[in-house]
Amino acid sequence: MMIPVYFVASAVMSLSSCNNAPKNANASTNQVETVNGDHANHDHADHAGHDHGTAAEGQQPAMDNLAQGAPAQTIPAFNFYKVKSGVSFTNADIPKGKKTVFILFDPNCSHCRDEASALGKNYNKIKNVNLYFVSMNDPALMASFLETFGKELVGKPNVEVLYDRNQEFIQKIHVPKQFPANYVYGADNKLQTFWDGDKNINDIVAAYTK
Structure with missing residues (x-):
């Protein structure tokens, strides 16, 4: 049964952006990634009431249902828009x-901001990776996201902030449970791994580059 797009979009946008519930064991094409609870350097002041436990081994995603399913195993055709210029950006434009x-994100999510900041500080390690921040939010909210939280990423040739005007991400790639949600595809365009929610920056860089 097909679930109406507006219903799925509403469900995603109503998620607590910084929901830090126990992490999921997410299956990928070649491996299973379990997001660990190791983020000792992360500032917990703004979400002290959240559960930071780790998922039990083999636990399935809570939203592993008709709405969520598995992520796209290869990068699909899509049409997003560059936030700064409004110019169309499609899968054919990926170097x-x-x-x-x-990275599917919400500009109001503190975990998304923290990840952008950490990635900026580690830019030299990820400069050879195509990095796309994608959001369905109002472009006005997205416009200053990197300038504010990841200034080291601004103007870099491999980094772009993209507006998903037609909610194609959740239709064609995946419906995550938490933001930020990361999807890593190899040079062959095949999915290598994914996770949602926050993750230690060293593990993020390793997943991006290994």
């Missing part, structure tokens, strides 16, 4: 021969 990472 070839590099790994590609999509």
